Amino acid sequence: MSETLLLGTRKGLFTLVDDGRGYAVTDLAHAGIPVQYAMRDARDGTIWAALDHGHWGAKLARKRVDGAWEEVQAPAYPDGEVLKTGAPATLEQIWIIAEGGEDNPDRLYIGTNPGGLFVSEDRGDTWELVRGLWDHPTRLGGMGWFGGGRDTPGIHSILVDPRYNERVLVGISCAGVFETADGGATWIPRNHGVTADFLPDPTSEVGVDPHFVAMSPTDPEVLWQQNHCGIWVSRDGATRWTAVHEPEGPAKFGFPICVHPDKPGTAWVIPGISDGKRMAIDGKLMVLRTDDFGETWTSTSEGLPQENAWDIVFRHAFDNRGERLAFGSTTGNAFVSTDGGSRWTSLGNHFPPVYSVRFA
Amino acid sequence: MHDACHREPRSDEPHRNLIERDARPLHRIHGLHFRQAARRHRSDGHPCYTASMAHVHFTHHLRRFFPALGDPEPVDAATAAELVAALDARHPGLAAYLVDDAGRMRKHVNLFVDGEMVADRERLSDALSPTAEVYVIQALSGG
Numbered sequence: 290m291s292e293t294l295l296l297g298t299r300k301g302l303f304t305l306v307d308d309g310r311g312y313a314v315t316d317l318a319h320a321g322i323p324v325q326y327a328m329r330d331a332r333d334g335t336i337w338a339a340l341d342h343g344h345w346g347a348k349l350a351r352k353r354v355d356g357a358w359e360e361v362q363a364p365a366y367p368d369g370e371v372l373k374t375g376a377p378a379t380l381e382q383i384w385i386i387a388e389g390g391e392d393n394p395d396r397l398y399i400g401t402n403p404g405g406l407f408v409s410e411d412r413g414d415t416w417e418l419v420r421g422l423w424d425h426p427t428r429l430g431g432m433g434w435f436g437g438g439r440d441t442p443g444i445h446s447i448l449v450d451p452r453y454n455e456r457v458l459v460g461i462s463c464a465g466v467f468e469t470a471d472g473g474a475t476w477i478p479r480n481h482g483v484t485a486d487f488l489p490d491p492t493s494e495v496g497v498d499p500h501f502v503a504m505s506p507t508d509p510e511v512l513w514q515q516n517h518c519g520i521w522v523s524r525d526g527a528t529r530w531t532a533v534h535e536p537e538g539p540a541k542f543g544f545p546i547c548v549h550p551d552k553p554g555t556a557w558v559i560p561g562i563s564d565g566k567r568m569a570i571d572g573k574l575m576v577l578r579t580d581d582f583g584e585t586w587t588s589t590s591e592g593l594p595q596e597n598a599w600d601i602v603f604r605h606a607f608d609n610r611g612e613r614l615a616f617g618s619t620t621g622n623a624f625v626s627t628d629g630g631s632r633w634t635s636l637g638n639h640f641p642p643v644y645s646v647r648f649a
Numbered sequence: 650m651h652d653a654c655h656r657e658p659r660s661d662e663p664h665r666n667l668i669e670r671d672a673r674p675l676h677r678i679h680g681l682h683f684r685q686a687a688r689r690h691r692s693d694g695h696p697c698y699t700a701s702m703a704h705v706h707f708t709h710h711l712r713r714f715f716p717a718l719g720d721p722e723p724v725d726a727a728t729a730a731e732l733v734a735a736l737d738a739r740h741p742g743l744a745a746y747l748v749d750d751a752g753r754m755r756k757h758v759n760l761f762v763d764g765e766m767v768a769d770r771e772r773l774s775d776a777l778s779p780t781a782e783v784y785v786i787q788a789l790s791g792g
Contacts, residue, residue: 344757344787345755345787360714377750377753378751379750
């Protein structure tokens with residue numbers, strides 16, 4: 290059985306297929322156009338790509354099974370919606386596209402900058418702003434949501450509970466994790482225990498910066514987040530988070546995090562030095578694994594470059610399917626492991642900067 | 650009158666799906682101030698090259714996404730906003746490439762009218778002469 294990888298890069302969407310003899314690039318779509326994120330909807334086989342034209346704005350494209358790529362209407366912010374600055378809210382970036390769950394086969398979500406979550410109930414033909422989250426009083430009130438690395442806040446993580454699809458958690462930079470249990474009508478912040486050392490009040494409920502949030506598919510009460518300020522895990526459905534990073538690293542700063550599909554206590558991160566030094570530690574690329582809910586972290590680096598490697602891996606550029614893992618870096622390297630990260634094989638060293646990696 | 654004046658949009662226009670799918674009025678897609686222009690141009694299906702129309706020249710980069718763009722494309726419009734709305738009526742989705750959700754000119758897109766850059770990038774209220782030569786260009790950017 291073949292395995293397929295989608296690499297969203299600054300210069301297009303690369304498809305890599307492993308037919309049993311190793312991965313090879315089989316297709317390049319949207320050549321020359323930045324692909325911020327790409328994924329395959331396992332429910333109907335549609336491949337989705339978030340295009341980030343520098344000049345023409347953020348666009349949305351899809352490729353149905355055996356079909357050609359087509360552009361579909363991207364989400365648009367309603368008239369009169371404003372940012373905290375008072376400026377009109379307009380679509381700046383499509384940051385993530387997510388399935389809406391098995392119970393809602395026509396539902397998809399999109400997370401965007403400047404902070405709007407959009408939902409489609411017709412497989413992406415039309416999109417609607419999720420009002421309950423956009424109108425949450427914390428977005429404009431008090432400190433408000435704000436940008437982390439960009440001018441505006443953005444939604445990068447969307448997690449649908451496989452047991453009950455009306456429960457959804459999102460990760461927002463910078464605001465934190467929010468949860469709905471009623472399909473998006475009402476939302477509550479879920480950041481107890483997460484701290485943000487860059488804030489005037491480091492224990493503020495809203496304003497923290499999860500870089501990426503992952504949910505255990507077998508135990509959706511277990512959630513992991515690689516945060517700007519460390520790594521946290523929750524074992525009670527995000528009610529309370531526990532810090533599990535190493536104060537002096539290497540398990541501390543980074544962007545992506547993966548959780549094992551069958552073992553909720555097993556997760557992987559790819560560390561950088563710090564927020565002020567977003568680069569691989571000591572010029573050595575490594576992946577860290579825990580099998581005990583973050584009590585201990587083990588470095589795995591066999592097959593990864595161990596000198597003059599300064600790669601950083603973005604939040605969507607690391608994915609796993611069982612013990613098979615893959616990641617790509619902003620310096621155009623990509624690697625795969627089929628044994629839980631013990632040994633890594635290069636997929637190529639000259640890709641454009643990699644923004645997203647997803648098993649298809 | 651030339652045959653080319655009555656050229657129908659090409660059937661392989663990749664954005665034609667937007668016409669069928671999007672039932673929202675045009676102003677909702679591209680900003681409130683396009684409403685009047687949309688009303689004015691919605692039935693304008695047959696552009697005709699006459700001396701009393703503005704003529705729009707497009708950067709070749711846009712032809713990748715809208716291969717049916719005219720070269721130049723004649724448009725009857727009194728303002729830059731009307732021009733964008735009229736173009737979108739013929740090439741659905743095109744306005745979203747030029748302006749954002751609120752109808753503002755995208756940051757790295759420029760409209761030149763008779764050699765002058767459009768001044769009102771918020772509402773595109775700049776008036777067009779009946780024979781305006783309009784250029785749609787993109788700012789240059791690095792690799």
